[in-house]
Amino acid sequence: MTILSIDGLSKTFDMHVLGDTQVVGLDDVSFDVQTGEFLAIVGESGSGKSSLLKCLYRTYEPNSGRVVYHGPTRDVDLASCPARTVIGLRRDVIGYTSQFLDEIPRVPAVDVVARPLVEQGHSRDDARETARDLLTALSVPRELWEAYPATFSGGERQRVNLAQAIAPRPAVLLLDEPTSALDPETRRAAIDLLSTYLDGETTVIGVFHDTNVVEAVADRVVVLDDGRLDRVVPVDEYDGEVVVE
Numbered sequence: 751m752t753i754l755s756i757d758g759l760s761k762t763f764d765m766h767v768l769g770d771t772q773v774v775g776l777d778d779v780s781f782d783v784q785t786g787e788f789l790a791i792v793g794e795s796g797s798g799k800s801s802l803l804k805c806l807y808r809t810y811e812p813n814s815g816r817v818v819y820h821g822p823t824r825d826v827d828l829a830s831c832p833a834r835t836v837i838g839l840r841r842d843v844i845g846y847t848s849q850f851l852d853e854i855p856r857v858p859a860v861d862v863v864a865r866p867l868v869e870q871g872h873s874r875d876d877a878r879e880t881a882r883d884l885l886t887a888l889s890v891p892r893e894l895w896e897a898y899p900a901t902f903s904g905g906e907r908q909r910v911n912l913a914q915a916i917a918p919r920p921a922v923l924l925l926d927e928p929t930s931a932l933d934p935e936t937r938r939a940a941i942d943l944l945s946t947y948l949d950g951e952t953t954v955i956g957v958f959h960d961t962n963v964v965e966a967v968a969d970r971v972v973v974l975d976d977g978r979l980d981r982v983v984p985v986d987e988y989d990g991e992v993v994v995e
């Protein structure tokens with residue numbers, strides 16, 4: 751079953767500082783995403799990977815094209831639906847971690863991770879228990895759980911971000927280089943967690959630079975080249991080209 755149909759997606763940026771020139775982020779990108787699959791997005795730096803995820807999450811409003819989410823009761827075009835629909839889908843359906851670490855409010859790490867579960871209606875105790883399990887699985891030291899992530903290292907923050915994004919097991923999960931700041935062992939723990947904590951119902955679209963990670967997690971690979979779709983291939987046909995460490 752198809753959960754997302756991406757059709758003719760384009761995004762350009764007006765660069766007023768550059769004398770009103772335009773920078774192309776995405777150029778006429780189309781592909782479908784199947785329910786429950788793990789899709790890896792790869793491509794050189796600047797090829798449009800983050801722009802694609804941001805168009806799917808509607809951080810960016812595309813210039814043209816459609817991103818149709820085939821929900822249980824109706825189809826929604828994420829490229830053009832009202833902002834209030836986007837807010838509801840972000841709460842109930844779509845999770846996202848950005849490539850760069852967002853400013854995190856002055857809230858203990860365990861509550862940062864628990865928050866989406868509380869918003870979904872879980873009790874605070876249950877939500878915090880799940881949050882602690884996720885932080886344990888990601889080897890975030892116990893003494894940091896009640897501390898504010900603002901002071902954490904890049905890799906610690908990245909793990910808090912990842913735990914928060916996966917905690918509610920969203921139907922669609924968008925991950926922008928979620929393990930880039932992690933050492934090999936912690937990265938492996940994060941990858942394991944993605945497959946053990948998320949059941950087959952979560953559809954994951956993840957940007958990864960590391961070919962080993964792509965081969966470990968992905969069902970199919972979307973290769974972007976200079977804002978355009980180069981190819982979509984099953985992971986066993988993916989040769990690792992175009993990925994630059």
Ligand SMILES: Nc1ncnc2c1ncn2[C@@H]1O[C@H](COP(=O)(O)OP(=O)(O)OP(=O)(O)O)[C@@H](O)[C@H]1O
Nearest residue numbers: 763773774775793794795796797798799800801802
């Ligand atoms: N907000 C923005 N304003 C202007 N240009 C942008 C913006 N976001 C992206 N771009 C441009 O769009 C192109 C694609 O950028 P994007 O961040 O999507 O690349 P990427 O594939 O994620 O790269 P990386 O691997 O380095 O993260 C780049 O040329 C970039 O400069």
Ligand SMILES: [Mg+2]
Nearest residue numbers: 799800801849
């Ligand atoms: Mg990027």
